[in-house]
Amino acid sequence: MIFSELYSAYYNAVAHILSSLAQGKTDRRELEAIVSRYAFGESGLHIVPSLLNGDWQLTRRDLSTPIRHTPTMPLTELERRFLKSVSLDRRVRLFDFDFSWLDDTQPLFTEADYCVYDRYNDGDPFEDEGYIRRFRLILRAIREKRQIKFEMISRKGRTVFVRCHPARLEYSEKDDKFRLLTGNGGFVSTVNLSRMISCTLYQGDKTLPMREKEPLYETLVLRVANQRNAPERVLLHFAHFEKRVEKLPTGAYQVTLRYEREDEPEMVIRILSFGPLVEVIAPDDFRELIIDKLKKQLHLGLK
Amino acid sequence: MSSYSELIKNFEKIRAYMREFYVYGFKTREEYTKKSARSYDDERRRIESILGDYMHFVRTPEGKSVFISIDSRHSRHNPFYKAWKSKSFTDGDITLHFILFDILHRPEEAFTLNELLDKIEGDYLSHFDEPMQFDESTVRKKLKEYVREGIVLAEKRGKRVYYRRRACELPDGASELLDFFSEVLPCGVIGSYLLDKIQTEEGRESLFDFKHHYITPSLDSDILACLFDAMQKKSVVTVANLNRSADEPRRVRLIPLRIFISVQTGRQHLLAYAPDVACVRSYRVDYLKSVTLEEPTPRFDELRAELDSMMQKIWGVNTKRNRFGKEHIEHAEFTVRIAEGEEHIIRRLEREKRVGRVEKLDDYTYRFVADVYDSGEMTPWVRSFICRIVDIRFSNRTVENRFKDDLRAMYRMYGLQKEDV
Numbered sequence: 001m002i003f004s005e006l007y008s009a010y011y012n013a014v015a016h017i018l019s020s021l022a023q024g025k026t027d028r029r030e031l032e033a034i035v036s037r038y039a040f041g042e043s044g045l046h047i048v049p050s051l052l053n054g055d056w057q058l059t060r061r062d063l064s065t066p067i068r069h070t071p072t073m074p075l076t077e078l079e080r081r082f083l084k085s086v087s088l089d090r091r092v093r094l095f096d097f098d099f100s101w102l103d104d105t106q107p108l109f110t111e112a113d114y115c116v117y118d119r120y121n122d123g124d125p126f127e128d129e130g131y132i133r134r135f136r137l138i139l140r141a142i143r144e145k146r147q148i149k150f151e152m153i154s155r156k157g158r159t160v161f162v163r164c165h166p167a168r169l170e171y172s173e174k175d176d177k178f179r180l181l182t183g184n185g186g187f188v189s190t191v192n193l194s195r196m197i198s199c200t201l202y203q204g205d206k207t208l209p210m211r212e213k214e215p216l217y218e219t220l221v222l223r224v225a226n227q228r229n230a231p232e233r234v235l236l237h238f239a240h241f242e243k244r245v246e247k248l249p250t251g252a253y254q255v256t257l258r259y260e261r262e263d264e265p266e267m268v269i270r271i272l273s274f275g276p277l278v279e280v281i282a283p284d285d286f287r288e289l290i291i292d293k294l295k296k297q298l299h300l301g302l303k
Numbered sequence: 304m305s306s307y308s309e310l311i312k313n314f315e316k317i318r319a320y321m322r323e324f325y326v327y328g329f330k331t332r333e334e335y336t337k338k339s340a341r342s343y344d345d346e347r348r349r350i351e352s353i354l355g356d357y358m359h360f361v362r363t364p365e366g367k368s369v370f371i372s373i374d375s376r377h378s379r380h381n382p383f384y385k386a387w388k389s390k391s392f393t394d395g396d397i398t399l400h401f402i403l404f405d406i407l408h409r410p411e412e413a414f415t416l417n418e419l420l421d422k423i424e425g426d427y428l429s430h431f432d433e434p435m436q437f438d439e440s441t442v443r444k445k446l447k448e449y450v451r452e453g454i455v456l457a458e459k460r461g462k463r464v465y466y467r468r469r470a471c472e473l474p475d476g477a478s479e480l481l482d483f484f485s486e487v488l489p490c491g492v493i494g495s496y497l498l499d500k501i502q503t504e505e506g507r508e509s510l511f512d513f514k515h516h517y518i519t520p521s522l523d524s525d526i527l528a529c530l531f532d533a534m535q536k537k538s539v540v541t542v543a544n545l546n547r548s549a550d551e552p553r554r555v556r557l558i559p560l561r562i563f564i565s566v567q568t569g570r571q572h573l574l575a576y577a578p579d580v581a582c583v584r585s586y587r588v589d590y591l592k593s594v595t596l597e598e599p600t601p602r603f604d605e606l607r608a609e610l611d612s613m614m615q616k617i618w619g620v621n622t623k624r625n626r627f628g629k630e631h632i633e634h635a636e637f638t639v640r641i642a643e644g645e646e647h648i649i650r651r652l653e654r655e656k657r658v659g660r661v662e663k664l665d666d667y668t669y670r671f672v673a674d675v676y677d678s679g680e681m682t683p684w685v686r687s688f689i690c691r692i693v694d695i696r697f698s699n700r701t702v703e704n705r706f707k708d709d710l711r712a713m714y715r716m717y718g719l720q721k722e723d724v
Contacts, residue, residue, distance in 0.1 A: 001532065002525045003314045005392035006452060007496040009385065010310065011400065018401065040350035040389070042309045055394045057431045058401050066427045069408045071401055073500075074471040077453030078528070082493035088483045095480040102470060109531035114489055114562040117619065122654040172514040173487060173566040181512070229547075235326050236569040240375040240516055245329040246363065253329065260372070272685040276712035291717045293690035297345045297710065298719055300640070300693050
């Protein structure tokens with residue numbers, strides 16, 4: 001249903017090549033650059049040669065083509081149905097896009113067809129007019145590389161005024177929240193959008209250096225017992241990190257993964273949730289965090 | 304002997320390998336025994352061609368292991384979507400595709416099959432020394448396929464059928480919408496296909512990052528799309544289900560009711576009514592090998608309503624083997640004690656409680672209570688409150704005892720208790 005040559009990287013690359021030829025760009029190296037941009041590592045061996053040797057009768061050897069128009073393809077039924085599903089999503093109003101042209105289209109799915117059962121229930125207010133306005137304004141500022149000024153409530157409940165270069169928006173599917181990543185280096189580098197009270201484009205002429213905070217990474221080494229399907233559960237759970245897995249002679253697995261230091265408390269909780277099936281091997285200070293929690297628990301004397 | 308091609312006919316061919324390389328990535332070439340060595344080499348090469356820099360190799364005493372390592376928080380677009388763009392085709396397919404859409408350039412112009420054949424030959428292929436030959440049936444078949452895909456319209460005028468391009472282009476201003484929804488919605492790869500249509504600016508980057516972002520479920524997009532299609536059509540399906548304990552997939556007839564997506568485990572389940580056992584069961588989507596759409600069923604609405612009523616008792620995805628009307632419910636509760644300034648723990652309980660409830664016992668003591676089909680699904684979450692749990696009571700004593708045994712095992716593992724304690 002989804003896997004079709006109509007959406008293939010090769011068709012896409014050829015469309016761009018034909019469009020480039022239509023503009024009179026016939027340099028072979030340019031065509032090869034199109035292939036490397038739109039297709040795969042080895043596609044260069046196939047696409048341009050197939051066009052030149054007549055396997056695909058769309059260009060002649062001299063790169064002239066009988067194709068008269070810039071290639072385009074209408075939206076497929078599948079694409080329209082997906083867009084209709086997008087239009088029914090609770091977050092859609094964050095984007096200023098008109099879907100009325102899809103009125104007669106059946107969605108591929110609706111929110112009744114799936115549920116995200118372990119998402120936190122205090123997500124952002126995606127249907128709040130003020131939130132939508134601030135979201136759109138921030139998106140515009142990032143796109144246009146403009147500074148913004150905003151007012152927010154800090155974790156300690158204080159009102160804070162900030163001027164910054166917005167760099168990107170980060171969305172967590174688990175938290176169901178957006179965070180603004182700013183270009184302010186160390187000071188107010190991330191802000192939960194839901195904490196903002198107001199936000200405007202900065203109209204003044206004061207400049208700010210754009211300096212995004214580089215994430216600090218830590219490496220964690222875990223031993224995963226080969227019991228109760230733990231390897232599969234653990235590896236899938238931590239799949240979104242950069243990681244390496246080795247099978248140990250004991251039958252257990254050693255997982256080395258890289259996480260961002262600011263997420264350490266969350267990582268402790270995630271590892272605890274696997275109980276005795278996952279042991280922290282290194283670093284020692286992370287292992288101590290686990291031991292500390294266990295000591296406190298032992299002290300509570302749960303029978 | 305057929306030669307290697309970067310493209311593939313069947314996605315199943317690389318689906319399993321990509322999951323293995325990405326999720327596990329410790330097996331050596333020799334351990335991939337289910338397929339032939341040549342098949343392994345071809346798939347590895349193909350995936351390397353698609354994923355490039357994300358592929359890594361490591362040498363161990365057992366041999367060389369291939370693995371895919373991606374920090375999805377910083378990849379902006381799911382790298383696995385590229386694999387969905389590797390469908391093979393024939394020389395005729397691609398030639399005919401671009402010629403047909405060049406002829407059908409204007410939606411208001413329609414042509415009969417014979418007119419199209421004349422144009423294909425006279426205006427396009429005649430420019431080549433050894434022109435390809437497309438017979439009537441090949442072009443008719445291709446047009447039928449495009450009508451099915453919704454990109455060409457066939458209109459009967461008298462006895463003749465006229466074909467024209469469907470007038471439906473993506474309006475401007477969709478790129479940021481698609482950058483976001485292609486990553487967060489099921490079947491997001493379709494959003495990626497749409498982005499390909501508008502991605503013409505060199506160096507345009509998505510403005511979004513995604514934290515806690517599981518990209519593996521995208522490998523199951525086709526299965527998911529078929530299941531959604533069945534739900535929209537209120538139809539029965541037959542799935543080939545590969546159980547972990549079986550080598551060969553088992554065919555099962557089901558009425559698909561809802562997809563359960565986890566944003567904390569990376570798994571997706573289908574909850575479906577299984578007529579053979581007359582109950583609602585969950586099936587791992589990544590274990591489904593194929594989905595065949597069958598006839599619509601008049602029972603869909605009734606069964607979905609039944610699932611809706613069950614939702615308040617499902618913690619994760621398990622319903623156990625309950626027949627309707629004979630529910631087996633397990634009671635679960637645990638109590639946490641917090642210290643001064645630890646109100647965030649209560650906020651955690653409140654936001655993560657799902658179908659449970661939180662009761663305040665005093666300013667520092669709170670109890671979580673739930674009645675669910677399978678309390679065993681809850682234990683990983685309960686463990687995340689270790690260091691604050693003062694009491695735990697599960698009606699399923701096996702689950703409670705295992706929780707306590709596990710706690711003792713952790714004390715031993717980290718040297719806090721001796722083996723004989």
